[in-house]
Amino acid sequence: MSELATLARPYAAAVFKRAKETDATAKWSQSLAFMSAVLENEDISAVVDNPKVGKDRLLALILDICQEHLNEENENFLKLLVHNNRLGLLPSIVKIFEAYKAEDEGYVEVDVLTAYALSKEAKQNFAVTLEKTLGKKIHMNVTLDKSLIGGFLVRAGDRVIDGSIRGRLQHMQKALQ
Incomplete structure (x- = not known):
């Protein structure tokens, strides 16, 4: 996985730089x-x-499918990826591009796994707490995961906060061994 990120990073950096130059980060993100x-x-x-x-x-096939969603620069980027046999890097490029965009706009993407659905109020309170903890605005994606038993698991970039019952049980198991 890290090899893909290493290969994708220069493409993502170049696309982000161009998107900033043309004030089109949102359009590039969508494309x-x-x-x-x-x-x-x-x-x-x-x-x-x-x-x-x-x-x-x-x-030709991909351009035909994407034609209404791409501008000339997007098409040129797609041509470059196909020509260099790097089309498989596109998901990694998107992920890195979005990380650059989030950093530039001053927020962080946060994935939250919870054992049970959060109410609207609980979600807002949790978001405020995470913003204070991380020191940035957040965009929170919440997913249910019953295997957590209870609690939550937060992933924000390289940072992981495990407040789940499953995580505590695993920690206790290691301590007892």
């Missing part, structure tokens, strides 16, 4: 997400992975 979603489709993925499909045919 990259759309291209990535297209490539996640099973049928398209099979075509991308098929060595019998030439670069020109592959590029």
